[in-house]
Amino acid sequence: MPAALAVAAMFSIMPALIRADALDDVRRRGVLVWGADQEGGGPFVYPDPADPDRVIGFEVELAELLAQALGVHARFFQADWTTLPEFLENDTIHVVLNGYESTPGRNARMLSTRPYYIYQLQLLAREDDQRIERFEDLCNPPRGGRYSVGVLGGSAAATFLGDSCGSAVAAYEYDGNTNAMAQVRSGVHDATLQDLPIAVFYHRKPQGRGLKFVGPPVGRGYYVMYVRKGETRLAEAINAALRSAISDGRLRAIYERYELWNNAQEALASASAESAGAQEATGLAAVRRYGPVLVRSAGMTVLLSLASMPLAMAIGLAVELARRYGPKILGRMLTLYVEVIRGTPVMLQLYVIYFLMPKVVGVGLNPIIAAIAGLAINYSAYEAEVYRAGLSAIPTGQMEAALALGMSKAIALRRIIIPQAVRLVIPPVTNDFISVFKDTSICSVIAVVELTKQYNMLANNTSAVLEVAAMTGLLYLAMSYPLSVVARRAEARLAGLPSRVTA
Amino acid sequence: MIAISNLTKRYGPTEVLRGASLEVRRGETAVVIGASGGGKSTLLRCVNALETFDSGTIEVGGIGLHPGPHSGEDEADRKRLRRRVGMVFQQFHLFPHFTIRQNVMSGPIYALGLSVEEAACRAKALLERVGLADKADARPETLSGGQQQRVAIARALANEPEAILFDEPTSALDPRMTREVLAVMADLAASGQTMMVVSHAMGFVRRSASRVHVMVDGRIIESGTPEQVLDSPQSPQTRALLAETGD
Numbered sequence: 001m002p003a004a005l006a007v008a009a010m011f012s013i014m015p016a017l018i019r020a021d022a023l024d025d026v027r028r029r030g031v032l033v034w035g036a037d038q039e040g041g042g043p044f045v046y047p048d049p050a051d052p053d054r055v056i057g058f059e060v061e062l063a064e065l066l067a068q069a070l071g072v073h074a075r076f077f078q079a080d081w082t083t084l085p086e087f088l089e090n091d092t093i094h095v096v097l098n099g100y101e102s103t104p105g106r107n108a109r110m111l112s113t114r115p116y117y118i119y120q121l122q123l124l125a126r127e128d129d130q131r132i133e134r135f136e137d138l139c140n141p142p143r144g145g146r147y148s149v150g151v152l153g154g155s156a157a158a159t160f161l162g163d164s165c166g167s168a169v170a171a172y173e174y175d176g177n178t179n180a181m182a183q184v185r186s187g188v189h190d191a192t193l194q195d196l197p198i199a200v201f202y203h204r205k206p207q208g209r210g211l212k213f214v215g216p217p218v219g220r221g222y223y224v225m226y227v228r229k230g231e232t233r234l235a236e237a238i239n240a241a242l243r244s245a246i247s248d249g250r251l252r253a254i255y256e257r258y259e260l261w262n263n264a265q266e267a268l269a270s271a272s273a274e275s276a277g278a279q280e281a282t283g284l285a286a287v288r289r290y291g292p293v294l295v296r297s298a299g300m301t302v303l304l305s306l307a308s309m310p311l312a313m314a315i316g317l318a319v320e321l322a323r324r325y326g327p328k329i330l331g332r333m334l335t336l337y338v339e340v341i342r343g344t345p346v347m348l349q350l351y352v353i354y355f356l357m358p359k360v361v362g363v364g365l366n367p368i369i370a371a372i373a374g375l376a377i378n379y380s381a382y383e384a385e386v387y388r389a390g391l392s393a394i395p396t397g398q399m400e401a402a403l404a405l406g407m408s409k410a411i412a413l414r415r416i417i418i419p420q421a422v423r424l425v426i427p428p429v430t431n432d433f434i435s436v437f438k439d440t441s442i443c444s445v446i447a448v449v450e451l452t453k454q455y456n457m458l459a460n461n462t463s464a465v466l467e468v469a470a471m472t473g474l475l476y477l478a479m480s481y482p483l484s485v486v487a488r489r490a491e492a493r494l495a496g497l498p499s500r501v502t503a
Numbered sequence: 504m505i506a507i508s509n510l511t512k513r514y515g516p517t518e519v520l521r522g523a524s525l526e527v528r529r530g531e532t533a534v535v536i537g538a539s540g541g542g543k544s545t546l547l548r549c550v551n552a553l554e555t556f557d558s559g560t561i562e563v564g565g566i567g568l569h570p571g572p573h574s575g576e577d578e579a580d581r582k583r584l585r586r587r588v589g590m591v592f593q594q595f596h597l598f599p600h601f602t603i604r605q606n607v608m609s610g611p612i613y614a615l616g617l618s619v620e621e622a623a624c625r626a627k628a629l630l631e632r633v634g635l636a637d638k639a640d641a642r643p644e645t646l647s648g649g650q651q652q653r654v655a656i657a658r659a660l661a662n663e664p665e666a667i668l669f670d671e672p673t674s675a676l677d678p679r680m681t682r683e684v685l686a687v688m689a690d691l692a693a694s695g696q697t698m699m700v701v702s703h704a705m706g707f708v709r710r711s712a713s714r715v716h717v718m719v720d721g722r723i724i725e726s727g728t729p730e731q732v733l734d735s736p737q738s739p740q741t742r743a744l745l746a747e748t749g750d
Contacts, residue, residue, distance in 0.1 A: 400596065
């Protein structure tokens with residue numbers, strides 16, 4: 001008992017020991033660790049074209065300015081944009097500095113600094129597209145159609161678009177900014193809504209070629225930095241550094257280098273982010289608020305898996321039968337197919353199908369179709385190997401006996417060999433089915449929002465992380481467990497007697 | 504019915520068949536005996552095109568088989584031939600996912616295209632004939648080896664073939680089960696079914712064979728009635744073989 005008490009006491013003290021005041025930690029170590037994602041790209045933080053090991057961007061200069069004011073060095077930490085708050089909360093970084101818009105959800109979870117930039121949103125469309133002239137046109141498409149718009153997942157643009165147009169537009173959420181621009185250029189989407197700095201930065205770069213600004217900027221909000229909740233000293237130190245950089249023009253100088261300075265920024269000196277978060281839902285209220293959207297994205301997960309896996313099984317079986325019984329040259333080509341598909345990441349395959357194919361073929365695929373195709377192709381290689389093992393396990397005497405009865409090879413396969421092999425491959429195929437459920441999360445790279453992506457976006461914008469995580473876990477379990485049960489039943493049923501031979 | 508002449512076949516450097524010739528007339532029970540590795544099974548498997556051969560000719564009921572690898576164009580010929588010539592294997596090769604009845608029905612339905620009713624009717628009669636009517640709904644793995652081989656014979660008979668090939672049908676069975684299978688085969692032979700049998704069972708040869716062929720090193724070195732071959736063998740190799748099998 002005393003030992004247990006001691007352990008309990010240790011655990012209650014330990015966070016306090018580890019969680020030294022962030023500002024003290026910065027000074028003691030002599031570094032300010034700031035987190036951002038290079039995938040977000042310019043002008044924020046992006047790889048230096050001259051030396052890809054180095055990052056450049058206005059936020060890099062801003063971080064250096066802050067570090068200098070604190071008398072320390074700045075150290076960049078790379079992480080996925082949506083997971084930056086987790087890295088803040090587990091003490092990996094001191095500050096999130098990466099175009100984070102001030103939102104009530106974030107303000108409830110983390111402590112916001114004063115704004116360092118006033119952003120607006122800019123609509124971009126293809127240069128030759130005359131249909132959309134102003135942002136408002138987006139919400140009023142002709143003849144009951146819907147414009148398809150790409151945005152950065154979880155960004156203010158996504159929220160603004162949803163608030164302004166609701167379901168009158170089809171919004172697709174991407175991981176990176178330039179991906180959405182590329183898909184507008186290739187005709188997959190009609191327009192993209194971007195933070196103005198991004199639109200300006202890429203307008204003259206190859207990524208922005210062929211796109212035009214549509215109408216004046218819309219919306220308005222603040223980019224703020226976030227520190228851990230309760231770290232008021234660090235926040236104050238950062239605010240002081242920002243104030244002095246604003247008043248002596250150093251901040252303006254940075255923004256001018258990146259062509260980010262505009263009249264809106266004049267308000268920076270007097271702007272202050274609402275420091276208090278809005279009333280945040282927690283517990284059951286969080287379940288009620290976020291449950292429906294999570295269930296909807298679980299529906300996408302189910303759709304992707306149920307559509308892609310049967311396809312993968314069919315393609316895999318066809319590949320293996322052709323390898324086994326088809327001409328030798330075809331067999332070699334298919335073995336190469338299997339090796340190439342198995343040997344490359346599914347993410348790369350999705351990129352090729354969704355981003356590169358439109359450039360080569362000139363026709364773009366709907367993201368959901370591309371996701372289903374990508375998963376089906378990827379898994380077909382694994383299924384072909386599973387069938388190979390299953391078919392190899394059937395003794396050659398079975399085929400000989402069937403042929404000796406005068407069956408054609410096709411009938412022998414269909415009636416004698418494959419039914420026996422199917423029973424053998426049910427367990428490994430079930431395994432793959434369950435893993436495709438989880439692999440669907442990779443489809444977020446091509447703007448398909450399924451359960452994991454939805455979780456990431458919500459967790460990034462709310463303080464009810466625990467509730468959202470628990471719901472997400474339960475939903476995954478609710479999807480994969482019935483599948484195991486069905487598979488076990490199927491196995492048991494196939495092991496039983498088929499009632500009669502049917503022709 | 505079956506005419507084999509000058510058949511040769513090699514597996515890599517090994518010559519398995521070196522000009523084997525033999526003939527099986529309609530209604531005849533021809534038994535091929537010989538030491539293991541002498542090419543008996545290979546010869547039998549060439550007759551229904553489960554094996555290819557390098558040179559020579561095979562003619563079965565008017566259908567000729569060509570030397571060399573199987574080609575797609577000949578598949579129809581091979582199917583036609585196999586529907587007329589049944590085969591029973593040493594290891595039975597029943598279909599494990601089918602019941603006994605379904606095994607017997609599989610040839611008529613999937614090869615001959617008969618209706619399920621007609622196939623079931625044949626299966627019923629044949630299972631009675633091999634003494635396994637009560638096992639119709641059982642699965643193959645619940646049967647003894649002897650019973651499985653009797654089912655395999657019924658399955659081969661269900662196509663109503665003009666000839667049946669038996670590839671060492673009792674080699675995987677113990678003596679008691681061997682007896683029950685040989686009894687079914689003897690019954691078939693007596694009913695005038697054309698049969699070509701590869702076997703070591705000398706009792707069966709003596710009682711049921713119309714002709715015996717002795718195969719040594721890929722050739723038929725001696726042929727005759729059981730009395731001629733077993734009682735007064737002409738070749739020293741036949742005498743050596745018979746001495747080994749103890750008949």
